[in-house]
Amino acid sequence: MPLPACISRRSTGSIRTAFALFLSLSLSAAFAQAPDAALYGQGEKLFKGNCASCHKVDVKMTGPALKGAKAKWEGKGDIYAWVQNSQAYLKTGNEMAVKIWDQYKPTVMTPVALSKEEIDAVFYYVENWAPPVAKTEVKGHVGPVDEGSNSWLWLVILALLFLVVGLSLGGVKRSLASAVSEAEGKGPLPETTRMQRFRAWAWEHKVFMSFVGLFITVWVILALWDAAWVVGVYGGDEVPHYKPEQPILFNHTLHAGKADQGNLNINCQYCHSSAEKSKHAGIPSLNVCMNCHKAVSAGRTPEGTAEIAKIYAHIGWDPDKGQYTGKEEPVRWVKVHNLPDHAFFNHSTHVAVGKLECQECHGPIDQQMDVAEQWSPLTMGWCINCHNVKEVKMDGNGYYDEVMARLEGDTVLGHRELKQYLEDGKITVKELGGWECAKCHY
Ligand code: HEC
Ligand code: HEC
Ligand code: HEC
Ligand code: HEC
Ligand code: HEC
Ligand code: HEC
Numbered sequence: 001m002p003l004p005a006c007i008s009r010r011s012t013g014s015i016r017t018a019f020a021l022f023l024s025l026s027l028s029a030a031f032a033q034a035p036d037a038a039l040y041g042q043g044e045k046l047f048k049g050n051c052a053s054c055h056k057v058d059v060k061m062t063g064p065a066l067k068g069a070k071a072k073w074e075g076k077g078d079i080y081a082w083v084q085n086s087q088a089y090l091k092t093g094n095e096m097a098v099k100i101w102d103q104y105k106p107t108v109m110t111p112v113a114l115s116k117e118e119i120d121a122v123f124y125y126v127e128n129w130a131p132p133v134a135k136t137e138v139k140g141h142v143g144p145v146d147e148g149s150n151s152w153l154w155l156v157i158l159a160l161l162f163l164v165v166g167l168s169l170g171g172v173k174r175s176l177a178s179a180v181s182e183a184e185g186k187g188p189l190p191e192t193t194r195m196q197r198f199r200a201w202a203w204e205h206k207v208f209m210s211f212v213g214l215f216i217t218v219w220v221i222l223a224l225w226d227a228a229w230v231v232g233v234y235g236g237d238e239v240p241h242y243k244p245e246q247p248i249l250f251n252h253t254l255h256a257g258k259a260d261q262g263n264l265n266i267n268c269q270y271c272h273s274s275a276e277k278s279k280h281a282g283i284p285s286l287n288v289c290m291n292c293h294k295a296v297s298a299g300r301t302p303e304g305t306a307e308i309a310k311i312y313a314h315i316g317w318d319p320d321k322g323q324y325t326g327k328e329e330p331v332r333w334v335k336v337h338n339l340p341d342h343a344f345f346n347h348s349t350h351v352a353v354g355k356l357e358c359q360e361c362h363g364p365i366d367q368q369m370d371v372a373e374q375w376s377p378l379t380m381g382w383c384i385n386c387h388n389v390k391e392v393k394m395d396g397n398g399y400y401d402e403v404m405a406r407l408e409g410d411t412v413l414g415h416r417e418l419k420q421y422l423e424d425g426k427i428t429v430k431e432l433g434g435w436e437c438a439k440c441h442y
Contacts, residue, residue, distance in 0.1 A: 036124070043125025050112050051122065053262050057129045062262075062300050063109060064100065070123045072096075083119050085111040107300075243373035244334040248310045254300075256366040268358050268366075275347045275358070283333050286315045294322075336372050343380070344440050354392065354429070380440075387434035391426040 047055075054062035073079040077096035082089045086109040090097050114122070174197075192200075202209045255271075257263030268275070271288055275281035289311050297312075297319050299305040312319055316327040339345055350356045359365065363375030376382055433439060 039121055039124050040128055042118075043121035043123070046114065046118055046122045047125050050114065054109070057126050058131060060301060060303075062107060063104065066123075066126045067129070068127075070127065079123075080116050080119050083112055083122075084114065087111070241373040241375060242336060243371055244336060246334055246371065247331050248314070249303075249307045249371070251304075251370045252365045252372055253367060253370055258366070263366075272358075276352045277348055279346045279348070281347045281351075286311055286331060290315060290317065336374050337378065339378060342441055344442060345383075354390075383440065384430070384435055387429035390429050392429055392432060 047057075051066070055064070055066050057065065057067050059065050070079060073082070073096055077094045078089065081092075082094075082097055086097065086101075088111075090101055253263060255264050255266050256268060257265065259265040271284040272281040273284075293308055293311055294317070297305070297308055299308050309319075311317075314329050314331045316325045316329070317323075318325050350361075351358070361376050363369070363373075365372060365375070428434070
């Protein structure tokens with residue numbers, strides 16, 4: 001029995017589409033480029049050791065972003081000679097070199113003792129470098145969220161594929177049934193819409209459909225539940241950190257970072273001086289900045305210099321005359337951290353008494369935060385987790401001597417309780433009352 005022409009055309013058409021989709025997906029996965037790992041590793045090491053103090057791959061720092069530089073120089077200048085000794089190479093009058101020097105002078109790119117092969121490795125690394133995925137790399141944790149959404153994507157693609165194949169097979173089956181019915185002399189099956197057929201099918205498979213319905217409902221509830229946990233949370237591992245743009249681009253890494261990485265290593269409390277003494281750490285006034293910036297009017301880049309000029313504009317300082325103009329315009333820093341009003345947090349309890357480093361709560365702000373961001377989730381769970389595990393440092397801490405005296409004299413707690421506290425040789429914040437609701441809530 002010859003198949004009616006319409007069957008073969010319709011169904012093989014959609015099967016072909018599905019197959020082509022599948023093929024192109026697998027091919028693109030198979031041909032994704034895998035860079036030469038050894039060369040990449042060598043280049044990365046050399047880059048970090050020799051260039052990273054001034055260059056980043058993708059953004060301008062002290063020197064320009066290096067991505068694309070090699071191709072740019074191709075045929076126009078000797079990039080090897082430039083890297084080995086830029087100032088010497090400038091003397092050849094090469095146009096490329098002069099152009100880039102004009103843009104960056106007087107900042108000098110120091111000579112680097114690398115061979116041509118080593119420089120090739122550096123550029124191999126630079127050209128194959130991929131930006132870290134979202135926030136995960138910066139935080140130094142693995143990113144379950146990203147991996148998760150990736151495998152979800154594949155599941156969805158697979159499901160779509162099956163749907164396409166299923167629908168086209170359904171089409172074949174129906175056309176065959178119709179053809180058979182026609183051949184048997186009963187005439188073609190009545191035309192029905194997809195939706196009608198689906199309803200009839202779902203009715204036949206009630207039990208299965210109820211399971212699917214239940215599954216979808218539970219899944220949606222779980223997803224909503226998950227989302228509810230992170231609503232209003234702007235730090236921690238699950239969500240992107242809150243990192244508002246500031247009126248002046250103040251760079252924490254540059255000012256507070258380590259000196260051996262070319263940073264200024266200013267103590268946090270030089271600027272946040274009330275962290276030791278009071279509830280708030282405080283944001284410094286621009287006068288604190290002017291202690292240095294009366295003299296330092298140039299940044300590391302033209303953009304940096306423009307940001308310093310904003311300090312002058314706000315505080316009313318004329319750098320040319322070297323005097324105040326009296327025209328002030330208060331700077332409005334955007335608050336990064338915002339605990340709700342019903343929660344009480346005190347810096348001096350944690351910094352002066354608890355002897356915590358700022359970084360335990362604010363993360364590596366001095367190492368990798370050009371812009372201040374909310375590192376920790378600031379949820380109640382976050383506070384009490386730390387109180388549960390954190391051992392308080394008792395030795396030589398006058399405040400604790402007092403607490404101990406109080407505990408020993410405490411007839412309610414009594415010596416038995418105290419002994420119990422001390423049994424494991426340590427006292428946690430929780431054991432000192434760090435889980436009492438009233439300590440944190442008004
Ligand atoms: C001390 C800082 C410093 C170091 C270290 C440094 N550079 Fe540079 N680099 C610069 C500056 C600044 C410029 C801009 C030109 C100038 O002012 O000399 C520059 C320019 C360049 C350029 C030209 C870019 C363009 O867009 O044309 C290349 C290429 C380059 N550097 C590569 C390197 C490599 C590779 C290394 C490491 C092996 C390195 N640099 C190390 C500061 C540095
Ligand atoms: C030279 C002065 C200076 C130094 C040093 C400095 N900061 Fe800051 N800090 C600021 C200024 C100005 C702001 C407000 C602008 C901003 O958020 O970037 C700020 C903001 C912050 C914020 C966000 C505050 C908010 O709005 O919630 C935190 C947290 C912070 N600093 C922590 C630190 C830590 C930790 C150190 C030491 C590693 C440090 N700072 C060193 C000047 C400084
Ligand atoms: C135990 C965790 C913890 C430690 C340690 C800590 N902070 Fe904070 N910090 C917070 C929290 C929580 C907030 C939000 C407070 C609020 O919104 O009321 C905050 C807010 C800030 C702010 C915003 C302004 C303010 O005072 O509210 C600055 C600036 C700051 N911290 C700097 C520092 C510096 C500098 C240190 C170290 C000397 C430090 N913090 C140590 C948890 C901590
Ligand atoms: C202890 C000295 C000191 C203090 C205090 C200080 N700075 Fe700086 N700042 C510097 C120096 C030095 C540079 C230039 C760094 C360089 O060129 O290597 C600089 C650079 C800058 C830059 C340019 C950054 C860039 O990328 O080129 C800005 C913007 C800036 N500071 C803002 C501030 C603000 C805002 C404050 C006050 C909250 C402040 N600084 C306080 C010493 C200081
Ligand atoms: C990284 C650890 C850590 C985190 C996070 C932390 N704390 Fe603490 N907390 C401490 C330590 C250590 C002490 C000092 C123990 C003491 O003095 O009783 C302390 C003490 C306190 C006290 C005084 C308790 C008492 O017995 O007097 C309060 C209130 C407090 N924390 C509130 C908070 C709040 C609110 C948060 C969250 C916004 C928070 N803490 C987050 C470590 C932490
Ligand atoms: C160590 C400090 C701390 C202790 C102890 C503490 N809380 Fe909280 N609590 C917080 C912080 C901080 C928040 C704000 C969290 C946020 O905004 O995500 C909060 C939020 C809450 C909220 C509001 C939830 C919300 O989503 O805003 C309730 C209700 C609450 N706490 C009840 C309690 C009760 C009841 C206790 C005693 C069993 C207690 N808390 C003990 C720090 C604490």
